[in-house]
Amino acid sequence: MGEDSESPKINHSFLRDYVTEADVISTVEFNQTGDLLATGDKGGRVVIFQRETESKGESEELGESGEYNVYSTFQSHEPDFDYLKSLEIEEKINKIRWLPHQNAAHFLLSTNDKTIKLWKVSERDKRPEGYNLKDEEGRIKDISTVTSLRVPVLKPTDLMVEVRPRRIFANGHTYHVNSISVNSDGETYLSADDLRINMWHLDITDRSFNIVDIKPANMEDLTEVITAAEFHPQHCHLFVYSSSKGTLRLCDMRESALCDKHSKIFEEPEDPGNRSFFSEIVSSVSDVKFSHSGRYLLTRDYLTVKVWDLNMEKGPVETYQVHEYLRSKLCSLYENDCIFDKFECVWNSTDSVIMTGAYNSFFRMFDRETGRGVTLEAWRENSKPRAVLRTRRVYTGGRRRRGDVGVDSLDFTKKILHMAWHPAENIIAIAATNNLYIFQDRVSVENQ
C-alpha cells in the first residue's frame, strides 16, 4: 500500500456545526452492494445515505457520481425506562446490520442496549387519487352530487422514501446488547449481550433461542464477558465470539443446541515479561470480524489489531501495533476511562488491507502483504472536499519531522471508534464523534 495509490481523497464529509451528545455517531454500516450506508447515533436516529448513480449525477459541477447523499432519516429508538430494575434504557444505536436484498425494498436491523428492530426502507413513486365523497383538498362533497362510483387511480408523484418498523424483537436480553449478526441462511440472526448470545428467526419476535450462556451461577465468580459476536459469512453453522479476556471462541451449531462448549478457542499465550496491572484490560477484544473469504478473523484490542487463521488456534498469524506509544501512558488513560474505549476494525473488500481507529482523529490502515501501516487523519479543519488526505506521524523519538505530533499533544477526546469499508470498492466511512467522513481511493475514481 504505497502512499500514492492508497492516499484517499476526500470526497464528501457530512459535517455539522454544533455538537450535542445525541449527534455522536455510534455505528456505521454499508449494505451488501455498498450503495447504501447507514449510521446510527446516540440520539437513537438512523441516517441512510445513498450513492448517487451515474445517470443522476448530471455533470461534474453537480456532484461527482459515487457521492453519498442523505436518503432517509428516521428515529429508530426512543429513550425508555425499565421500571422493574429502575434503569434507564438509552436510545443509543449500538449496531446496524443490513439484511440481504430480498425485493425492491431494503431491510436493516438496528439495536440499542435491549431491543432489536427490523426496519423496511422502501420507495414509492405513485399516489392514489380520486375520492368519492370528498375532493382532492379533502372538502366533503355534497352527497347529492355523488351519482356514480369512482375507483381511485394511481398517479406518479415525486419519489418518497418510506421507513417502517417491521418487527420488534424485545425482551430477549437482560444485559446490554453489543452485537447483532445476520446468518448466511437469510432467515436467522444472532444478538449478543455481555453474558449471553441469542438466536432469532427474522419472522418470529416472541421467542429466541439461547445458544451461549456464560453467566456463572454466582455473579461473584464472573471473570469474563462477551464483547462481540459474528456469524461466519458462508457457513451457516459457525459463529465466533470474543471475550474481555482476549480469547476468541468458535462455535459449531451443528454439534448441539446449546453452544456452551466451543469447538475452537483462539488465544495468545501471555508474555510474562510484559505483564502489568493493565494487561487484562488492554487485551480485552473490542471487535471481531470474519474476513470476506471466511478463512481469517480480525480482532482489535486496546493497543493492537490481530489477524487469526481459523486453522491455527495457538496465536494470531499477524499482529499490528496501532498505537504502541500509548503503552507508557496507560495509567492516565485508565484514569480518564479511555482505556475502555471500544475500537472497531474492518477488512477491505479483498481482505488485503485492514483498518482500525485511534485517537486525535487518526485512523490506521495496514497492508497485510508488506506489513506497512499508515496513519491518516479525519479532521475537518485540514480537509476540504476532494483534497488528498495526508499521512500523519506520531513523534516517538528519533529525528522529528515537520508536522509530526507529539504523544503528549494527542487529543484523546477525538476518537475514531466506528468505521466501515465498502464491500467491493475502496471507499471507507469513518465516524469521528458527530462527523461522518467518506473517503474514496483516488485511483478507483480516476479509473471510472
Add this chain to the structure above:
Amino acid sequence: MAGAEGDDSLYPIAVLIDELRNEDVQLRLNSIKKLSTIALALGVERTRTELLPFLTDTIYDEDEVLLALAEQLGSFTVLVGGPEFVHCLLPPLESLATVEETVVRDKAVESLRKISQEHSPVDLEVHFVPLVKRLASGDWFTSRTSACGLFGVCYPRVSIMTHTFESTLITAVMHFRTLCSDDTPMVRRAASSKLGEFAKVLELDYVKSDIIPLFTALASDEQDSVRLLAVEAGVSIAALLPQEDLEDLVMPTLRQAAEDKSWRVRYMVADKFSELQKAVGPEITKNDLVPAFQNLLKDCEAEVRTAAANKVKVFCESLPEDSRETIIMTHILPCVKELVSDTNQHVKSALASVIMGLSTILGKDNTVEHLLPLFLVQLKDEYPEVRLNIISNLDCVNEVIGIRQLSQSLLPAIVELAEDAKWRVRLAIIEYMPLLAGQLGVEFFDEKLNSLCMAWLIDHVYAIREAATCNLMKLVEKFGAEWAQNTIVPKVLGMANDSNYLHRMTTLFCINALSEVCGQEITTKHMLPVVLKMSTDQVANVRFNVARCLQKIGPVLDSSALQAEVKPVLEKLATDQDMDVKYFALEAISGMYLFNLPTYIFSETFSFSSILFFFFSFSLSP
C-alpha cells in the same frame, strides 16, 4: 326522486371505496374484507378494468391488509366474470407473491393455486404458466420462492390436455432444477420444501430420472436449513417409489441424513420418523430404520433424543407384527431403559408421555417384568413434569395390569406431588384427581386420598383452593350426594369457624360449587344455616361473599326458605356500612327478583334498561 334513491344505495359503497385508502389501517382492512361488495357494486367490467389495476399497485400497505387482499382474491372468480376472465386476477396476485412478508406470499400462492383450478387448459397455458416462469426467474428471491409452490398445481392439467405435453413438462422440470440450485438459501429452502409435492404430480419416470438427483443435491446442501427440509421431501418421494427402487434411490441419502453432522437435520429425521416408516415399508424398517432409530435414541444432542423419544410408541406400534415383540425387546427396550435415567429432563418427560403406551403392545407379563420397573423409576423422577406425564397416562396401563397393582407403588408418588413446592404442579395433580378417583373407587379414595383433597382447601395459593373446590364438585358428581354428606360436607362446614377469614371464605366457595350437585335437601338443611350465620362475620369480604353465595344457591332452595330465612339476611346486608357488601346484597336481591324494592334503588338501572330498549327498537325499525 329516483336520483336521490340511487345516491342512497351508492353511499355505503362510496364510503367503502374511499376507505380503501384511509389513513387508519383498521378501516382499510375493513374495506378490503368487503372487497366483494365493492366489486359487486362496480360490476364485472369495472372490477376488471379499474379495481384490479388499482389493487395491483397497492402493495405498499401493511401486512394484515395485504394478507386480507390475497385471501379475497382467491375467491374472486365470479366477481370478474367467471372462469373466462379469471386470468385478470393474476397481476395483483403476482405482485403480492413478491412481497417480503412470508405469510402474505404464502397466502397469495394459496390463492393462485386455488384460481389455477378455475383456468381452462388453454388459459392456463397462455396466462398462468408464463406467470410461474416469470416468478421463477424473477430478480428477487421472494418471487422465486413463491414460484416453487406453483409448479405442482399447474403442470398436471396443462400436460394432459395439450399436445405440447412433453416440452411444457421438461421446461417445468428445468425451471425447478434452476430453483434447486439457486444462489440464495431462501429459494433452495422453498424448493426443498415443495420438492415432494412436485414429485407427486410427475410421472414415475421423471421422478426417477429428474427428481431424485435434485433431492440428493438438496440433501447434501451446505446450508443446514436446506438439508433438513430435504428430509421431508425424501419421505414423500419414498412414498411414491416402488419398493425395489427405494434401496438404490432414496435410502443412501436418508441414511446419511440420519447421521448428519448437524443435530437439526437429525432432529428432523427423528421428528418425521413415523412417516418415514410408513413410506418405506416393513422390510427396510427392519433392516435400516431400527438401527437408525436406536442411534437417534442415543444421540448426543438432547433435542434429537427428545424427538425420538416422542416417537417410541408410534414406531413400536407400526413395526411388522411377526417380529414386533422381538425387535422391541432386543433393540428398543435397552435404549428406552437408558433414556429413563437420561440427564435431560425434556427427554425423560417426552419418554414419560409415551412409555405407558408400550404396555398394550407388550402384554401383561412383559409389562410387569420389564416396563413396571421403568414406570416406577420415572414416578420417582426428580422432575415433576416427568412424574405428571406418567400419572396422566395411567389409564393405558390400567387396562393391562389393573389399577390395584399399580396403585401400591403409585400412591407415594402422588402424595409427594400433591405436596410439591411448586403450586403449578399441585394444580396439575388436582386436575387428575377426579380421573384417579374414578379408577380407584370410593373405598380406596376415602382411605388414601380424601385427606389430600381436604388439605388443598387450605392451601396458601388461591388458585389451588379454587381448583380444590372445583375438584370437590367433580368428586361429588362421581360418588353421589350421600357420600358428600358423610365425608365432605362436615369438613367443609367445619371451616366456617376457622380463625383465618380466607378459610371461612373457602367454605362459601365450596358451598357455591357443591349446592347444585348435593341437591335441595342437603343445601337447605346443612349448608344454609352456616351461610346465614356467617352474615354477621366481622370481615367485610366474608359478608359480601355471603351475599354472593346466597344469590348462587338461591335457585336450589325452596321458596319458603328464601322468604323466611334468606330475605331478612339480605335486607340486613343491604344496609351494611361497607359499600361492597351493600352492592352485592342489592345485586343478590335483584338477581332473585324476591322482593318489591323501593324504587330509588332501581331508578338508575331502570333508566339504563329503557335506553337500551330505545336503542334496540330504533335499530330494528326499517
